[in-house]
Amino acid sequence: MSLLELTKISKHFGGVRALHEIDMTVHEGEVVALVGDNGAGKSTLVKIVSGVEPPDTGEIRVRGEGARLVSPRAAAEAGIRTVFQDLSLCDNLDAVQNLFLGQERHGPVWSGRRVRRHLMEEQAQRILESLSVKLRSLSTPVVALSGGQRQGIAICRALISDPAVVILDEPTAALGVSQRGEVLDLVSRLREQGRGVVVVSHDMKDVRQVADRVVVLRLGAKVAEFRRGEYTPSDLVSAMTGAHEEGGDR
Ligand SMILES: Nc1ncnc2c1ncn2[C@@H]1O[C@H](COP(=O)(O)OP(=O)(O)O)[C@@H](O)[C@H]1O
Numbered sequence: 001m002s003l004l005e006l007t008k009i010s011k012h013f014g015g016v017r018a019l020h021e022i023d024m025t026v027h028e029g030e031v032v033a034l035v036g037d038n039g040a041g042k043s044t045l046v047k048i049v050s051g052v053e054p055p056d057t058g059e060i061r062v063r064g065e066g067a068r069l070v071s072p073r074a075a076a077e078a079g080i081r082t083v084f085q086d087l088s089l090c091d092n093l094d095a096v097q098n099l100f101l102g103q104e105r106h107g108p109v110w111s112g113r114r115v116r117r118h119l120m121e122e123q124a125q126r127i128l129e130s131l132s133v134k135l136r137s138l139s140t141p142v143v144a145l146s147g148g149q150r151q152g153i154a155i156c157r158a159l160i161s162d163p164a165v166v167i168l169d170e171p172t173a174a175l176g177v178s179q180r181g182e183v184l185d186l187v188s189r190l191r192e193q194g195r196g197v198v199v200v201s202h203d204m205k206d207v208r209q210v211a212d213r214v215v216v217l218r219l220g221a222k223v224a225e226f227r228r229g230e231y232t233p234s235d236l237v238s239a240m241t242g243a244h245e246e247g248g249d250r
Pocket residue numbers: 013014016017018036037038039040041042043044045
């Protein structure tokens with residue numbers, strides 16, 4: 001089943017064509033990598049699907065139904081959650097506080113709507129375990145955690161509302177080799193859970209390792225789409241740079 005379907009999405013900023021008639025589909029249990037050089041339109045597409053920017057034209061369907069993603073909240077309610085590159089974690093708060101930031105579980109009004117720490121801890125534990133994110137303690141400020149753990153917490157925060165589609169913007173960009181491996185494992189687990197995953201990435205090794213399908217953007221247009229195992233690294237690079245269009249073999 002297709003969880004997310006974009007049809008002919010276009011977006012201009014003044015005279016700049018950021019996206020031109022982009023089609024993209026994400027199925028259940030599928031990881032789609034979104035690649036392209038700087039300025040290709042990746043962030044713009046992520047913002048549109050996250051409800052941060054409206055498209056000029058085009059159609060978005062979530063689980064087959066037309067969706068108007070007019071705000072991040074609308075996108076979340078439609079079942080789309082995004083982990084932006086900055087992660088938006090609060091360094092001085094612990095894992096549980098970060099997971100539930102802005103979505104705290106409260107007691108009933110008569111109890112003064114006190115935050116229910118133990119309920120949140122239980123749910124946090126479950127979600128962290130579901131992705132095998134390992135933390136020594138749930139109450140350590142996240143500033144003390146590794147880059148991989150922080151990415152794990154940001155992804156788990158997106159899972160609190162049980163989204164159908166998770167979008168990850170450059171999830172491995174700031175990480176060393178072993179932590180990159182950890183994060184790619186998280187991505188695989190999201191797929192095993194049957195979610196649709198979109199990963200924006202610059203790292204062609206990561207893309208080859210984790211993506212079932214690769215969508216290549218160049219100057220705002222979709223120039224290629226590859227299935228796992230049906231492309232070489234140089235296919236990707238030439239699609240990204242447009243080398244195949246010039247046809248030269250210098
Ligand atoms: N808010 C904006 N205002 C003006 N131009 C923008 C804005 N956001 C993006 N652009 C332009 O749109 C194009 C695509 O940018 P972007 O989506 O950030 O690409 P990428 O993330 O692939 O590097 C670029 O030419 C960029 O300069």
